[in-house]
Amino acid sequence: MVHRLEPLVIRHTRRIPSPTGPAGEGAVAARQFDAALLSVGFKLSAELLERLSGLSEGTVVDTAVRTLGTVREMVGDHVRHNVYFIDFPANVPDTYDFWARCVAEALADESARESVLEQLGKGAVDLLTLPSYGRYQHTYAEMLGHHEELIAAAGDRVTVLHLGGDAEAEVTDLYLALAGSTTPLGEDGLRDLDVLARACVDGPQPETIPVRENRAVLNRARLRAGAPPLLDTVTDVLRLACAVSDGDVTLVAATRFRRLTRPVRRALLAGLDSVVAAAPAKLADVHAHREGFKRLGERLHPHEYPQWPHAADVFAVARGEKRARSFDSRVEELLGMHDVTGAVELLKSAPGKLFRALDRLLRMALDQEERDVVAAAAEEVVADVSGRVLLSVREHLANRARDTGETRVFVNRLGRAWVTEDERPPVLPPERERLIAALDAELRRRLPAPGRLLIDPDALDVALPLSGRATAAGLGVLPRGSVSPVDGELLRFFVYWKQAAHRTDYDLSALMLDADYATVCWLAYTNLKDLEGEHSGDITEAPDGASEFIDLRLGAARGEFIVPQVNIFAGEGFEEVEESFFGFMLRGSGQRGRPFEPRTVRMKSDLRGPGRVALPLAFRRGEDGRWRAKWLHLYLKGTPAANRVEGNRVSVATLLRGIVEREQLTVRYLTGLMDVTTTTLWDGKTVPEGPVTYIGLQRPDGLHPDSRVVVPENLRDLIPE
Incomplete structure (x- = not known):
């Protein structure tokens, strides 16, 4: 069990649980382990190397095998990265010369000649019909034979693995850290928490579970173990039902509830009954997720359990048969009558809602007296608002001094992004500064003395990670809005994908923009090389996995922004493929090596989001001439098929402007x-x-x-x- 959970500890903490085994002469094996790690950009800390050296050779080897598999996957080296052009980045042809060559080869192929001649007669040729286009023309081993060994450089990434504590303690500590997180976890974090919750259900539990999605994951583990779930709202029960059905505990996407066993149905109905019996006003919470409760009611059959009448009331409210006025509807009624003072007084009983509504309340206030009422109420209840909400509002207010007409960027919980013009009037300086001062003072009070x-x-x-969904699983990944330095001569992007059931074609592209966000040029399968660099060639299907690369010479870049993107041209989405990830490497000009060298990988992140265009990050040249990465983790809706960099460059530039010019809390x-x-x-x-x-x-x-x-x-x- 412990060995099965060890990869989670390594990924989340960069620690290896303290190896156990007989004492021995493991120094030689430990040094070999360290050398093998270095080849993929990792190394053992001095303390961990010393610990391993005192154990038997067999124990060291077992630890090495488990660890190497984990770190290779972390950096993307667990798959074979082939390239279409075998010598990439050398000898990449001109785009049109390459296409003409593919046509010539097709004409020489008896099985394809007739089709190509017919297409030529009509004035256009579909590249996908050409036998030599889009499919590897050589094996992985043949490609390796065309590349020299990587020359190590001082700037190569080295990630240190440290000595952890007892394996069981490491697992427990990680479980408590994830379960008690003050910010929502991403999809991968929730998945890992579920694994840990099953293993730790009988052990120590977090004192508080601030995030409701985390509570749902823990409750599923408790339910499986026969322990009572932790429920204090009707929505907790709905989230638990979603978890039991392997659905979306965030309640963003609708869950198709499974046929539930009688013990599970009884547990859910008893939970609903106890929540409503203790606080009947919580029936009003049903309105926010009426459709979900209606569908759940069809699975629970509450009429079969008359001993829980309050649970039946929940579904009666969902169906509109019983009235339960919601808190939000009372607020909206007051605001509809332009009674800002009355709305503020009501919202003081729900401090988090008050802070989320501050901007709207200040815009609706008719005079200085009402604006003072809003600000005074916020100051009165600020101590009762979660730190995450305080920071979110603080960041929001910092960006509300701009003039009307600026770009407004929206990003939902799944990373889907869109842009519109911000037509709201600014929050007036006196109230904005007063609220910012109150927020800073409260946050300063809560922060521990370091x-x-x-x-x-x-x-x-x-950037501060106000939500785990503002980032992605992977290595070297930072939260959306973060800025980090990029030092190197060659910047190489890579994407890997493996289709699950249908032909899938992902296209890696890089868009170059000037200081005014206007297009300078791009690298893609439609423009294989330019002054800035080269594209490794278009791969149009991935039954066994496929990779594409782009090399960029930063010193030759004509633009001020470089925006890599992954476009879905055809086939399965990012959440449907068996696996997909993006990353970048930094190299010196003389390092050579294979197209994919794990020790040069600075970032590798999973591509798991909605939309058909992924924008992991962008690069910006500063006034000092240095390049810096701006982390995005965004997805554009795109079109159902044939997404290309040429077609989305305007929307990408508009979105980038909105993100770059937004002030982030860091x-x-x-x-x-x-x-x-x-x-x-x-x-x-x-x-x-x-x-x-x-x-x-x-x-x-x-x-x-x-x-x-x-x-x-x-x-x-x-x-x-």
């Missing part, structure tokens, strides 16, 4: 509020003696064991409750 603070300067512009902001003893910017080398609070992109080797460490994997720990 003592000696050691900060990696590269982490200062990392680590820099939050650490500026902390009451610290001393603050030191880490130079990447010197580790101080004694415990510190370290915030950075990776834990340094040699920190004092009592230090508090915050890295991207647990950045959510910075968000106050």
Whole structure:
């Protein structure tokens, strides 16, 4: 059981649970393990290397096999990355010359000649009908034979794996951290929490579970173990029903409820009955998810259980047979009468809703007296609002000083993005500044005193992870809105996908924009090479998996922005394929090597979102000439088929402008509020003696064991409750 959960610990914490086994002479095997790790961009910490060296060779080998499989998958090296052009990035042909060659080869092929001649007679040829187009013309082994070994460079990525504690304790700690998270987890986080909850259901439990989706996952594990679920709202029961049916516990997508066993039906009905019996006003919560409750009622058959009449009331409200006025409808009624003062008074009983409505209330206020009422109410209840909501409102207000007519970007919980013109009048400066001051003061009060603070300067512009859905699973991934430095001569993007059932064609492209977000050029299968770089060639199906690459010479880039994107030309979506991921590598000009070299991978993220166009991140050249990544994690709806960079470049540029020009709350902001003893910017080398609070992109080797460490994997720990 512990070995099965070890990969979760490594992925989430970069720690290997303390290996156990007989003592022995494992030093040689440990050094070999370390060398094998280095080939994929990882290494053992000094403490972990010492621990392994004192164990038997067999124990070290077993640990190495398990760990290497995990880290190779983390970086994307668990699959074979072939390229269409065998010498890529060398000898990539001109696009039209390449197409003409494919036509010539088809004309020489007796089985294809007639079809191609017919198409030529009509003035156009479908590239997909040409035998040599879009399919690998050589094996993976043949491709490797055309590439020299990678020359190691000081700038190659090295991710340190540290020594963890006892395996059971590591699993428990990870479970408690995910279950008690103050911010929602992403899809992968919820999936991992489910695995951990099953293993830890009989062990220690978090004191509080602030996020309702997490509670649903835990409740499913409790239900399976015969323990009573933790329920205090009717929506908790609906989420649990979705979890039991392997549906969407976030309630964004409709769940098709399965046929439920009698014990599960009884547990859900008893839970609904107890919630409503204790607080009848909670029946009003049914309105927010009426359709879900109606469909659930068809599975639960509440009429068969007269001992739980309050549960039957829930479904009566959902069907409109019983009246239960919602809190939101009362607020809307007051606002419909332009009674801002009355609405504010009511909203004070729901502080989170009040803060989410602040912008609207201030815009509806008719005079200074009403605006003062709104601001005063916020100041009165600010201590009762969750830290995540406070930070979200603080970020919102920071962006409300702009003039009417600016771009307004919307991003839903799934990462789907769209843009519109912002026609709202700005929040007036006196109220905006007053509320920002109140928010800063409350957040400063809640933040713990970190003592000696050691900060990696590269982490200062990392955006605060107000939701786990603002990022993606993977290695080196930062939350949406983060900015991180990019140092290297060659920037190489890659995408890998493997279709599940139908022919699927993903197209990797890179769009170059100038300072005004106008198109300069692009690299794609329709433009295989340009001054900036080369494309590895179009692959149009992936039954065994396929990869595409783009090489970019940063020094030759004519634009100010580089926007990589993955377009679905045909076939299965990002959530339908067996596997798909995107990433980028940085190399020196003389490093050579295979198209995919794991030690040069700086970021690898899963592509699992709605829409037909993925925008993982963008790169921007600063005034100092340095390039920096701006993390997006966005998906555009696109079209059902034939998405191409040429067709979406305007919408991508508009969306990028909205994201780039939006002010984000970052680590820099939050650490500026902390009451610290001393603050030191880490130079990447010197580790101080004694415990510190370290915030950075990776834990340094040699920190004092009592230090508090915050890295991207647990950045959510910075968000106050």
